Amino acid sequence: MTQQLRTTLPTRGLALRGIAADSPARPVFMALGVMLILGWALFAFDGGQFFDESNIVGIQQRSAALGIVAVGQTLAILAGSLDLSVAFLMSLSSLVAAETMAQYGVLPAIGAVLAVSALTGFVNGFAITTLKVHAFIATLGVSLIIKGILEYRYDGPAGRVPESFQHLGYDRVGPVPVSALLWLAIAAAAWFVLRRTPLGYRIYAVGGGPEVARLSGVRTDRVIVATHVLCSLTAGVAGLLLAARLGAGAPTVGTDGGYDLESIAAVVLGGTALAGGKGGVAGTVGGVLLLAVLDSVFNQLEIDSFAKDVVRGVVLVAALAIYARRRLAR
Amino acid sequence: MRRNLPILGVLAVLLVAIAIANPFFLEPEGFLAFVKRAAPLAILAAGQYFVIVSGEFDLSVGSLVTAEVVIAARLIDGDPGATWPVVLLLLAFGALIGLVNGMVTTLLKVPSFIVTLGMLLILSGAVFLWTGGSPRGALSEEFRQFGRGSLGPVPWSVLILVAAVAAVIALMRSDFGRTLLAAGDNPVAARLSGVRVLRVKTTAFVLSGLSAAVCAVLLGGFAGVSAKVGEGLEFQAITAVVLGGVALGGGRGSAVAAIAGAFTLQALFTLLNLYGISGALEFTVQGLILVLAVALGSVQFPRRAKSASTTA
Numbered sequence A: 001m002t003q004q005l006r007t008t009l010p011t012r013g014l015a016l017r018g019i020a021a022d023s024p025a026r027p028v029f030m031a032l033g034v035m036l037i038l039g040w041a042l043f044a045f046d047g048g049q050f051f052d053e054s055n056i057v058g059i060q061q062r063s064a065a066l067g068i069v070a071v072g073q074t075l076a077i078l079a080g081s082l083d084l085s086v087a088f089l090m091s092l093s094s095l096v097a098a099e100t101m102a103q104y105g106v107l108p109a110i111g112a113v114l115a116v117s118a119l120t121g122f123v124n125g126f127a128i129t130t131l132k133v134h135a136f137i138a139t140l141g142v143s144l145i146i147k148g149i150l151e152y153r154y155d156g157p158a159g160r161v162p163e164s165f166q167h168l169g170y171d172r173v174g175p176v177p178v179s180a181l182l183w184l185a186i187a188a189a190a191w192f193v194l195r196r197t198p199l200g201y202r203i204y205a206v207g208g209g210p211e212v213a214r215l216s217g218v219r220t221d222r223v224i225v226a227t228h229v230l231c232s233l234t235a236g237v238a239g240l241l242l243a244a245r246l247g248a249g250a251p252t253v254g255t256d257g258g259y260d261l262e263s264i265a266a267v268v269l270g271g272t273a274l275a276g277g278k279g280g281v282a283g284t285v286g287g288v289l290l291l292a293v294l295d296s297v298f299n300q301l302e303i304d305s306f307a308k309d310v311v312r313g314v315v316l317v318a319a320l321a322i323y324a325r326r327r328l329a330r
Numbered sequence B: 001m002r003r004n005l006p007i008l009g010v011l012a013v014l015l016v017a018i019a020i021a022n023p024f025f026l027e028p029e030g031f032l033a034f035v036k037r038a039a040p041l042a043i044l045a046a047g048q049y050f051v052i053v054s055g056e057f058d059l060s061v062g063s064l065v066t067a068e069v070v071i072a073a074r075l076i077d078g079d080p081g082a083t084w085p086v087v088l089l090l091l092a093f094g095a096l097i098g099l100v101n102g103m104v105t106t107l108l109k110v111p112s113f114i115v116t117l118g119m120l121l122i123l124s125g126a127v128f129l130w131t132g133g134s135p136r137g138a139l140s141e142e143f144r145q146f147g148r149g150s151l152g153p154v155p156w157s158v159l160i161l162v163a164a165v166a167a168v169i170a171l172m173r174s175d176f177g178r179t180l181l182a183a184g185d186n187p188v189a190a191r192l193s194g195v196r197v198l199r200v201k202t203t204a205f206v207l208s209g210l211s212a213a214v215c216a217v218l219l220g221g222f223a224g225v226s227a228k229v230g231e232g233l234e235f236q237a238i239t240a241v242v243l244g245g246v247a248l249g250g251g252r253g254s255a256v257a258a259i260a261g262a263f264t265l266q267a268l269f270t271l272l273n274l275y276g277i278s279g280a281l282e283f284t285v286q287g288l289i290l291v292l293a294v295a296l297g298s299v300q301f302p303r304r305a306k307s308a309s310t311t312a
Helices: A015-020 A026-045 A053-078 A086-104 A106-129 A135-153 A163-170 A178-196 A198-208 A210-215 A220-246 A259-269 A281-300 A305-329 B002-021 B028-053 B061-076 B080-107 B112-131 B141-148 B156-173 B175-185 B187-192 B197-223 B233-243 B255-274 B282-300 B306-311
Strands: none
Touching (some): A026 A281, A026 A305, A053 A086, A053 A178, A053 A198, A053 A259, A086 A106, A086 A259, A106 A135, A106 A163, A106 A220, A135 B233, A135 B282, A163 A178, A163 A220, A178 A198, A178 A220, A198 A210, A198 A220, A210 A220, A259 A281, A281 A305, B002 B255, B028 B061, B028 B156, B028 B175, B028 B197, B061 B080, B061 B112, B061 B233, B080 B141, B080 B197, B156 B175, B156 B197, B156 B255, B175 B197, B187 B197, B233 B255, B233 B282, B255 B282
């Protein structure tokens, strides 16, 4: 609630310069660097190889789905909104994908998933802007609606994903999985939208101060609807990826992964302000990688999976406390 | 009182609909059974109300309820003598978690959404770590009386609810209540007029933690020990508060309406059950009603311009 009205203008120039300058993303990359060194040391101590191919591939594999949806979540949060419906939408997308693929083939399935997710995003945006429902409640309501549909129509995994599409889940180019390339492409696209298009500037303006943005002639409602459509589209793509991994659609795949709250956590770990208007995609990518490296260290040390949650919670709160210090110090 | 009217109207309509479908509901026994089922959520919603009206969120209450029930089962382990000490311990633990949430939010200036999300992860992880995945031990009969038993014809949980509602109303009419509303509406203005905003907000989190402890005592008795007892309760509590017309972002709304929101939600569940929509499309109907009800609410009380809350 101590969010100032000040809208940080997006940094001009190269992405690298944006990261190197005093951007909100810097601490997360510093933390990621520390974590990588720490991970390397712990692995070496434990008799493993942190930088060996299987571990590097594993980190990317684990983070791709979360990474994709977190990019979308970044857009929603930057506009001062948030989306709690992504987890259920991912489950629904995986099912729509697998069922359509089994019947009509891959391309119609991709089309169907994108249509369903765009529609969901539109409903989210419509509820928030036209019906004036707080984003938290609107997207919570939409996630309940999807949950009901999932429970009504499906008891368990359904549909089948053809071999050709499963390549998306498992193939890789050298040490880089195709899924990670997809994530990278989506992150780059989102970066381009945010830094190089009018829509991007409007997203920052609306998140920084909706009333000021409106008075300056930005059609704030359209911007919010657009971010929600884009956010839901990334959830749809993440659902496609999960379907390719599983070889089928599953009604609990999104919620089991906790993608709703975890994507929000990754975004704020990356230095994007929860109140909107400040931050960017680069930080989110760093946040997701940080969570994945943490996971891989835990796996190597064979720490109980429940302890991971405890440490994640502590890391999340500690990181945000550090960000708050930095804000105050300036 | 006028502010409470919309939600009380909706609640009345739902109650009439339940009574038509199930005449047993009109008898004292049937009605008390309904209140007993609604009591845990109503108490939790009352606690969440304090936090929301102060402009914050508490997402940790669901996992706190689970943690409390699991701790109770483990510590009591069927021993009746341990009942009261454990109940006191649970209340203290709830207050402590609320205190931590509140202090991290106010002193370290971390958004409460993130603080309580972190607390959710920490609590759920820690509980499972401690129990090794499945809860052990058992609650004593005495402990379960709070959620199950009754004093004459009136269930204990209803009496506890009445006491909690009275306490909430008294609190909101006291200086604390007024300063809480002021702090939620405009923290800067409140601070400049001498409100100790940090202390008031922290107190709100402590009250929310306490309410989760009471809710856990009732639910543990009513539903028994399971690792899923508190699942999704945080969202239900927030939903109830918002259904009651309390504005997310703080400063607006009444406690009675928030509690009425919890009853409305419970009445909705009951009604959906009665009409056999349970299980399958229950969530869809719930989601639709949630969005539409809040949308209607925002027509009746125009929201403040959003900038007002961001400048604060």
